[in-house]
Amino acid sequence: MLSQLIEKAKNGRRRAIAQLITLVENDQEAARTIVAALYSETGTAHIVGITGPPGSGKSTLVNEIAKEYRKREQLVGIVAVDPSSPFTGGALLGDRVRMRDLSGDRGIFIRSMASRGSLGGLARSTGNVVKVLDAAGFQVILIETVGAGQAEVEIANAALTTLVIEAPGMGDDIQTIKAGILEIADLLVVNKMDRPGSDRTVKALQTMLHMGTVRRDESHHGRAMTATGPNLAVSDLKSTWHVPLLETVAIEGLGVSPVVDAIQEHRNHLIKSGDWLEREKMRSRREVGQLLQDRFMSKLQLTVPLDERETIIEAVARRQLDPYSAVERLFEQAHASEEAP
């Protein structure tokens, strides 16, 4: 059953792809089987993370980028992730626009995802959905995330190229969010260039670029040794990528083709510089780390009975036991029951 479904998905059958995605999202045991079966056929798609604050016209730009890739005869997957609602999930932006605009093109596959609890869980699901699309033959996969915070950074981890969108007139305080999210940008796009104040937004971002606030290379990921202070010459470093600043009016389709060109240039840069492998290693390290933790927690749940765990938690809540001692107790119990026959 499952192996047939996997075979069909590999052949690009849409219904099978949709079914596999639902499985990797909802069933951890199935996700394990599916990922193990597909994994060797992944790694060819170019994964692009697209993020930016609400109101920046993200969904519209994602649609236009998808259409541009279609003109270039690439198969495009879109994964739209909304991490903003921790409990109910919540409606995804731009879905109606998207459906009207892109439906009917069988070269595009769209999937919306909402959070159902942990951010780690969402990042893992997103990674697995991307793998299914990758193995199914989609050549470009666009991951769109709503908002501008740590959640986006975690999800952007699945991407090889990260595009950050800004728009004029988002208010001054937005600046404070920018610093964090801009650091993950490989490409910067100012959308809504027809709006008043757009030149000011471009200039502000250019200033940040020149100050070296915005510069992504592998040094963030703890490997390459690069100078990180402001105004330092880093152009002699092989892996240095100069973040381009692009201007669009997505709603009219203006400036979209140069954005796609820049994504492709970044892809080429990653391959030539060797950063591709570095990013894949970083992604793998995080993914394996997360799965290891899941594995350990499920082992603990199997070996230490629920009521014992709850007794310990209640003692911590009542301040009768400190959390570190609680951990030692649980850790020892998991270990002890393991050694029992």
Next chain:
Amino acid sequence: MLSQLIEKAKNGRRRAIAQLITLVENDQEAARTIVAALYSETGTAHIVGITGPPGSGKSTLVNEIAKEYRKREQLVGIVAVDPSSPFTGGALLGDRVRMRDLSGDRGIFIRSMASRGSLGGLARSTGNVVKVLDAAGFQVILIETVGAGQAEVEIANAALTTLVIEAPGMGDDIQTIKAGILEIADLLVVNKMDRPGSDRTVKALQTMLHMGTVRRDESHHGRAMTATGPNLAVSDLKSTWHVPLLETVAIEGLGVSPVVDAIQEHRNHLIKSGDWLEREKMRSRREVGQLLQDRFMSKLQLTVPLDERETIIEAVARRQLDPYSAVERLFEQAHASEEAP
């Protein structure tokens, strides 16, 4: 040394408190010792999480709330957390205002924290800083987080009362963020009520309140059975708290006293309804879970040599090994080396 420092901090000595906080933030081994020593004396402070989008006047309102509590002769700790910058940390909002406004009052202790990597790490640090302040005798601890996303939700976990601030004129798209962040609100405050459009913002939030979108009770945390659909009567449930909507002009100090009254009412509600213990249990469950994972990962790092781990990670990056099989291999190795003498 450390035990002397802990003793001094318990007696409210400011320098000792500051040193302990630095230790729990930077030294995991010290954090363990400090938390174990202090933990039984925590649990008396009321922990208030305060969050909302940039531009809502959060820092100003936090300062005013602190001043109001000071009038009521409470000792106040403020922990300002900025999770928006994953790499550099970044400057914290409102710090200058705060310093000018509150410095000199020895009944207030202020600490700013920025992210240095993982969100989990930041949430854990925040929890530990709160414990130090709690044990040091601060009766109210305000945790201020910048932004409005999953990060805030994780950090708000340390709080017993969560206050969400909104302001007029944040743009229509902000609505989409609201849904998520509002679900964690015990109190809603519309700040900047002197701004145009404030009545509309209040009405929009009232509508959401009536639709039942905003309603916090323990059902979110998987315990109580409550109806969760719109327009359902839930008033017969003991643990139901009707989220109040309050209006302020924080910069002029208007409406702040009713906010503090509402926080105190919520505190009383938590104690009477038994939700206090439920929230403490939820907090403990998450905290112990996080520490367990840390414990397991450090054990793995001790038992599986770095080069072996890196070889496995590179095989995953090169698609020679799928992540789930990598996990099994690492898990078995950690286990095998454990059984060796």
